[in-house]
Amino acid sequence: MRIGHPFRQLSLIPLLAVFVLCSSAFAAYVFFALRTPGSLSRRLRLFAPSGSSSHYEDLRSGEHLSVRPLGNSHSSTLETFSRIFVISRPARLDRRAAMEQLRQSLALHWTYVDAISPDDTLVAKIGGCVRFLRRQNPHHLFEWPPDFDTLVSEISVAGLLNRMELSVLSTPCDAPFSANEDPISPSGGYARVPIAPLSIPPQSRAPLSFQPTSSSPTPLTCAVTNHSDGVDFKPSLPAYMLLTPPKLACWYSHLTAIFRFAGEVDRSGGPALFLEDDVDMERDVGRRLEVLWPQLPSDWDIVFLGHCWSNESRYPAVGSSSFVETTVHPSFAPKCTHAYALSHTGAIRLLLHLLHPPFAYSRALDQAFSWLIQSSRLKAYSLVPSVVVQRRADKSDIDGGQDGLGSRWQDHLQHGVLSL
Numbered sequence: 001m002r003i004g005h006p007f008r009q010l011s012l013i014p015l016l017a018v019f020v021l022c023s024s025a026f027a028a029y030v031f032f033a034l035r036t037p038g039s040l041s042r043r044l045r046l047f048a049p050s051g052s053s054s055h056y057e058d059l060r061s062g063e064h065l066s067v068r069p070l071g072n073s074h075s076s077t078l079e080t081f082s083r084i085f086v087i088s089r090p091a092r093l094d095r096r097a098a099m100e101q102l103r104q105s106l107a108l109h110w111t112y113v114d115a116i117s118p119d120d121t122l123v124a125k126i127g128g129c130v131r132f133l134r135r136q137n138p139h140h141l142f143e144w145p146p147d148f149d150t151l152v153s154e155i156s157v158a159g160l161l162n163r164m165e166l167s168v169l170s171t172p173c174d175a176p177f178s179a180n181e182d183p184i185s186p187s188g189g190y191a192r193v194p195i196a197p198l199s200i201p202p203q204s205r206a207p208l209s210f211q212p213t214s215s216s217p218t219p220l221t222c223a224v225t226n227h228s229d230g231v232d233f234k235p236s237l238p239a240y241m242l243l244t245p246p247k248l249a250c251w252y253s254h255l256t257a258i259f260r261f262a263g264e265v266d267r268s269g270g271p272a273l274f275l276e277d278d279v280d281m282e283r284d285v286g287r288r289l290e291v292l293w294p295q296l297p298s299d300w301d302i303v304f305l306g307h308c309w310s311n312e313s314r315y316p317a318v319g320s321s322s323f324v325e326t327t328v329h330p331s332f333a334p335k336c337t338h339a340y341a342l343s344h345t346g347a348i349r350l351l352l353h354l355l356h357p358p359f360a361y362s363r364a365l366d367q368a369f370s371w372l373i374q375s376s377r378l379k380a381y382s383l384v385p386s387v388v389v390q391r392r393a394d395k396s397d398i399d400g401g402q403d404g405l406g407s408r409w410q411d412h413l414q415h416g417v418l419s420l
Helices: 006-010 012-033 037-046 093-106 121-136 148-154 157-162 166-170 245-264 285-295 344-354 365-374
Strands: 054-057 064-067 083-088 111-114 272-276 279-281 302-304 327-330 339-342 380-384 388-390
Touching: 083 093, 083 245, 093 279, 111 245, 121 245, 148 344, 245 272, 245 344, 245 365, 285 327, 339 344, 344 365
Parallel strands: 083 111, 083 272, 302 380
Antiparallel strands: 054 064, 272 339, 279 388, 302 339, 327 380
8 A cells, every 4th residue: 555745644634624614614604694683684585586576575674575476376386275375473584584495495386474463452452352251251151153054155255255344353342333334345364254144142242442451360261162261260270271462363363364265265266275484394295185185075174284282093084095194084183273274165164163252262273273173163184194394493472382482292294395
């Protein structure tokens, strides 16, 4: 074996050291640049080619960042859906940056629906109305109106919008409008809530001018089953049973997105997918849905593409396939609202339930979904295992949980887009 001159070998060491040092510095720069608030606009521009026509505002810099439209073909909505909505607070640009990476990786087209902030004055008014309605119902139990199914089958989208009042969507309280006043037009994805068809007793509604008290003797708590009142408060009550402003804001924000779907398509349109802004998807999610969706019965209302805190394989699968690793099951008691699909009929059915005053804002939204499913008021199905999961990579806006990242539930993908 021939051995080179020792000094010649030693002379390569400084060069290797410089190379390693430069590579490490560049990697560190990229790592921190993508995570510092000031670089979010630069990161978003990577996913926003010039010539785009749709925009959303970078609230930190005031710039308008382009989001590339990917056309109207269903391939950009996973073939299965007519629309995809992402519910996201405008201030969480860190999450929108990650969602843009996910969108571009899967060549998807979706619409951001701005979520309301928990410290918005509207959320305080919602909380005040919940307290008022609970005081008005001494029995703490309620029954669903018998005409729900009739309303769902007969009401048209135009009729749904024409028989609603914008401000009632904000709260379960009655709006201070007389019958002679002109109707309020839907705006910004909000619509008006049907009151008359549900035969809600006048004494169960508060005037919209009702102002919540500045201080309350006890915190609001979540209701269970068909109770309009919350469980008894005690200091040891777990966090998930506290009806906090973030949970009220979450309920309102999802209502906004569902209304947009109900108002933009007719009954012949395809279903819509609703996502929160902290998710990851399987890389082959489109292939899986293409195989699984025909297995659903025609009268489904809601399908959970992701779920938590429940064994959703409790009931036998409605079908199977050797081509995909996921199966479809009748839902048992799914929690979490980070990824669900609604048929058009299901969207109207869900809205009528979520806006019924004794039930509206009575608990966390995922608890509401779960109870409607367990009480057979929604025809629901779940994909097992989940094809969309929560990343839990940053601070939760709803539940601080473990280290601010939400609950302890962890779900994993086989080949996630953002987990690699």
